[in-house]
Amino acid sequence: MTDAATKLREKxxxxxxxxxxxxxxxxxxxxxxxxxxxxxxxxxxTASAAKKVAGLHQAAGGAGFDMSGELCSGDMLLESLVACFGVTVKAVSTAMGIPLEGGSITAQGDLDFRGTLGIKGKDGEAVPVGFKSIRLVVGLKVDEEHKGSVDKLIQLSERYCVVLQTIKQGVNVETQVDDVSKPVSDVKKDGHATENANGGEPEPTVADDEVIPLQ
Structure with missing residues (x-):
């Protein structure tokens, strides 16, 4: 067992x-x-002084990172995946006593922007919102002695990577409204808005496909 593996186990x-x-x-x-x-x-x-700003992807009408410095949240999701998988690979390789001489991890995600823009398919069907598929490409540099252990290393890294398992298995997400300055009107099933909680004028309703999503 290497010194690094021993220290990791002790921690x-x-x-x-x-x-x-x-x-x-x-x-x-x-x-x-x-x-x-x-x-x-x-x-x-963020924990650092540098501020990250998220905005619309160019395919959704944004200016793009080169022009605005704004990051697409979809890119950041993939960044989280490669970051988590990279740290997991390093930890697992240390525990297994496999010295890594280098490597890279790339996440590629296919995203149909019609979904988040509320555009229906040719036959009027709803286009799913979110990534259709994600590919994780892992390239590791190891010596000849440990090449036979790479498959096991990847298998264990997949098993223990938090972000990867969250994406693959899915997780229940609950949205809670914390601070609202104005009450939201109650919209009837027939599409007509009722008066708001303050007894004011009815608020106008907007069709789903007229909304510009901020994703």
Whole structure:
């Protein structure tokens, strides 16, 4: 066992022991926050001083990163995947005693922008919103002695990569309204808006395909 593997095991052992004896202590809530900016962008809170700004992809009417410096959230999803998989590969290879001489991980996602723009298919069918497929391309540099262990390394990395497993298995996402300055009108099934909670004038309704999604 290498020194790096030994140190990793020493760091993880007390954590594993605690999680076994107290499973509830293994549940950690991660959080990410965005602040709505002027225009069609929002700022992401990061640990560093550098501010990340998300905006529309060019295929959805945005200016693009080169022009605006705004990042597409779809790109950031793929960045999260390659980042998580890369860290997992490094951790698993260390635990297995496989020295990595280098490598790269690329995520390619196919996205039909008709879905997020509310454009229907030729036969009037709804186009799904989101990635149709994602490919993870992994290239690792290892010596001849450990080439036979690469398949097992990838298999275990897939198994323990949080972002990869979340995408593959899916997860329930609940949207909660935290702070609303004005009450939202109750829209009847026939499409006519009722008066809002303050008894004011009915708010106009907008068809789904008229909305410009901010994704």
């Amino acid at each position: 993880q052992k007390p954590l594993k022991d605690r999680y076994r004896s107290d499973p509830s202590s293994a549940l950690v809530t991660l959080s990410s926050t965005s602040t709505l900016d002027a225009g069609l962008s929002c700022s992401l809170a």
